[in-house]
Amino acid sequence: MSFLGDIQKSDVAFWANAVSSDGLLILVFSAFAGVALAIMIRLLVSNHISRLFNQNAVSYTHRSRTITYFQKGKPQMGKVNILKFHSEEDVAVALAKYIADLSAKFIKENGSFSVVLSGGTLIDTLRKLLEPPYIDSIEWSKWLIFFLDERVVPLNHPDSNYKLALDGFLSKVPIPKSNIYAINDKLSPEDAADDYEGRLKQLVNKSKLKKSGSSEFANFDLMLLGMGPDGHVASLFCWHFQRFEKTKWVTFIKDSPKPPSERITFTFPLINAASEIAMVVTGEDAADAVKIALRKASNSNSCFPLPVEKVSPVGKLTWFLDNDATSGLSR
Numbered sequence: 001m002s003f004l005g006d007i008q009k010s011d012v013a014f015w016a017n018a019v020s021s022d023g024l025l026i027l028v029f030s031a032f033a034g035v036a037l038a039i040m041i042r043l044l045v046s047n048h049i050s051r052l053f054n055q056n057a058v059s060y061t062h063r064s065r066t067i068t069y070f071q072k073g074k075p076q077m078g079k080v081n082i083l084k085f086h087s088e089e090d091v092a093v094a095l096a097k098y099i100a101d102l103s104a105k106f107i108k109e110n111g112s113f114s115v116v117l118s119g120g121t122l123i124d125t126l127r128k129l130l131e132p133p134y135i136d137s138i139e140w141s142k143w144l145i146f147f148l149d150e151r152v153v154p155l156n157h158p159d160s161n162y163k164l165a166l167d168g169f170l171s172k173v174p175i176p177k178s179n180i181y182a183i184n185d186k187l188s189p190e191d192a193a194d195d196y197e198g199r200l201k202q203l204v205n206k207s208k209l210k211k212s213g214s215s216e217f218a219n220f221d222l223m224l225l226g227m228g229p230d231g232h233v234a235s236l237f238c239w240h241f242q243r244f245e246k247t248k249w250v251t252f253i254k255d256s257p258k259p260p261s262e263r264i265t266f267t268f269p270l271i272n273a274a275s276e277i278a279m280v281v282t283g284e285d286a287a288d289a290v291k292i293a294l295r296k297a298s299n300s301n302s303c304f305p306l307p308v309e310k311v312s313p314v315g316k317l318t319w320f321l322d323n324d325a326t327s328g329l330s331r
């Protein structure tokens with residue numbers, strides 16, 4: 001008699017039942033494992049898991065798709081200080097104290113204070129430095145002045161950031177002329193950018209400027225940044241490739257959406273190598289970009305991330321905002 005012949009009908013029914021319920025079990029288990037795997041993959045590309053790995057992931061809604069953008073390195077949060085003031089006047093008062101304190105600190109540490117100026121409304125917001133006690137207490141002779149971006153026009157042209165800074169601030173403080181590093185206004189945008197970058201590199205070689213500890217870029221003590229209503233900083237605009245530059249220190253743009261069209265600008269790697277960055281933003285025009293930058297709104301703009309969102313220094317970032325600029329945060 002064969003082995004199979006020994007098996008009773010009830011045995012067959014038992015095993016058939018067992019196999020089919022095991023099969024069902026395996027099927028249910030596989031489906032469950034598949035769903036779990038899919039959830040895990042989704043989590044891997046989402047904010048939740050990235051936070052576990054200490055990355056900085058931000059989601060944007062773009063043409064009804066959610067896009068997760070990962071910023072490499074340490075998250076911005078933690079080294080960001082957001083200071084909100086009632087009025088632009090209060091911002092100017094606080095900014096003067098912040099700058100004076102940093103001036104004393106860096107001069108004590110290095111014997112100089114390297115300051116990078118934006119153009120625009122920022123220059124007027126520096127006005128409190130021109131008053132006591134700062135005008136008399138700051139060691140102006142130790143300041144070194146640079147320009148975050150510059151319009152490629154003669155230095156005495158009304159559009160020049162140098163002229164704006166000279167008329168509104170630099171001519172009123174005793175900073176030696178030789179410590180003010182204006183662009184060469186005789187050059188084309190390409191050449192002016194290369195020339196400015198070359199001069200910065202020479203200053204690093206001569207140890208007049210510090211080199212960043214974590215990169216090849218210069219490490220400025222303080223950069224004073226303004227922001228346009230479209231979220232641009234320096235002359236780094238939405239829809240323009242300059243904001244993705246990785247290696248150059250200074251680059252140029254010939255089709256700036258904000259006139260004048262020809263400009264040179266620091267790049268993000270150089271900006272983000274700074275020890276201190278102050279983002280000085282006032283007025284209601286900036287409210288939407290501030291809301292996006294401070295992550296209270298998804299960026300429904302088709303420009304993502306906004307240039308201002310790429311400001312993430314190795315040092316410290318301090319926002320100086322007035323009520324109008326923060327009005328979007330409560331909406």
Ligand SMILES: O=C1O[C@H](COP(=O)(O)O)[C@@H](O)[C@H](O)[C@H]1O
Pocket residue numbers: 117118119120121122148149150161225226227228229232233234235258
């Ligand atoms: O064109 C420029 O605009 C930005 C922002 O200027 P604001 O007047 O809106 O404060 C400025 O930071 C930059 O230096 C300038 O060239």
